[in-house]
Amino acid sequence: TQQDQMLFEERHLRYISPLGKGNFGSVELCRYDPLGDNTGELVAVKKLQPNKQSTLEDFKKEVNTLSVLYCEYIVKYKGVCYSTGRLTMSLVMEYLPYGSLIGYLENNRHNVNTRRMLLFASQICKGMEYLQSLRHVHRDLAARNILVASESLVKIADFGLTKVIPFDKEYYRVTQPGESPIFWYAPESITESKFSHKSDVWSFGVVLHELFSYCDMNSNPKRVYSLMKQCWEYDFNERPCFSSVGNQIEAMMQEERENLKG
Numbered sequence: 001t002q003q004d005q006m007l008f009e010e011r012h013l014r015y016i017s018p019l020g021k022g023n024f025g026s027v028e029l030c031r032y033d034p035l036g037d038n039t040g041e042l043v044a045v046k047k048l049q050p051n052k053q054s055t056l057e058d059f060k061k062e063v064n065t066l067s068v069l070y071c072e073y074i075v076k077y078k079g080v081c082y083s084t085g086r087l088t089m090s091l092v093m094e095y096l097p098y099g100s101l102i103g104y105l106e107n108n109r110h111n112v113n114t115r116r117m118l119l120f121a122s123q124i125c126k127g128m129e130y131l132q133s134l135r136h137v138h139r140d141l142a143a144r145n146i147l148v149a150s151e152s153l154v155k156i157a158d159f160g161l162t163k164v165i166p167f168d169k170e171y172y173r174v175t176q177p178g179e180s181p182i183f184w185y186a187p188e189s190i191t192e193s194k195f196s197h198k199s200d201v202w203s204f205g206v207v208l209h210e211l212f213s214y215c216d217m218n219s220n221p222k223r224v225y226s227l228m229k230q231c232w233e234y235d236f237n238e239r240p241c242f243s244s245v246g247n248q249i250e251a252m253m254q255e256e257r258e259n260l261k262g
């Protein structure tokens with residue numbers, strides 16, 4: 001809804017600490033504190049770092065992309081902050097205290113179990129189904145780009161590379177190949193710079209592997225590995241769509257619940 005897209009005044013945005021470097025910019029933890037009494041809310045502020053690849057135009061596209069995404073499994077956009085003199089702008093997002101999924105997996109092994117991993121996988125899949133419904137291709141789906149909102153909720157973030165597929169095509173061909181590590185890239189993205197919902201499905205398979213590589217393999221449904229292999233079909237037409245992936249994950253969650261009942 002229009003009214004909750006706020007304009008943040010730079011003078012009230014108090015820098016606290018760095019969060020990390022993403023596509024096209026660095027993200028900082030700040031407190032938006034207009035009353036000046038430290039009661040303001042914590043926010044994640046992505047500052048544009050104009051360099052050879054990224055321009056203000058790219059950044060505005062990222063802001064526009066994120067500002068119209070309303071999904072509980074996608075990091076919330078809160079607004080923008082124009083610097084004095086409007087030379088640059090910052091993207092203000094909700095701050096999720098548990099941090100990135102990859103960090104969470106590494107630091108919370110005791111909390112990592114099949115049931116929770118299947119829940120996270122189903123949430124990421126729902127977020128991707130939402131993106132697909134808007135013809136958006138994320139292009140950088142990886143555990144490092146997923147945020148943990150709580151012990152039972154994860155959200156997709158970092159939409160710096162997201163593209164919208166034209167209505168008359170099934171894929172988006174990128175002109176300037178990005179710098180993303182190719183380990184998450186589908187073959188056609190590497191060989192032909194082609195990105196589609198099916199290349200996002202390939203990357204989702206890699207995220208499944210990231211999620212389940214922290215679990216003890218013997219307790220995992222064998223079907224998880226079978227689902228990964230479906231996502232890694234060389235021919236993108238052979239790969240399942242996100243709704244089919246979602247159904248298979250729901251089935252595994254049901255199986256897991258029955259197993260727990262004994």
Ligand SMILES: CC(C)(Nc1nc(-c2c[nH]c3ncc(Cl)cc23)ncc1F)C(=O)NCC(F)(F)F
Pocket residue numbers: 019020021022023026027028044075093094095096097098099100101103144145146147156157158
């Ligand atoms: C570049 C940045 C900052 N990296 C990190 N963010 C956060 C982090 C922790 N809490 C956050 N709340 C909101 C946001 Cl946008 C990021 C964080 N924590 C660790 C990071 F390395 C990021 O944006 N990563 C993509 C994401 F993880 F968000 F998918």
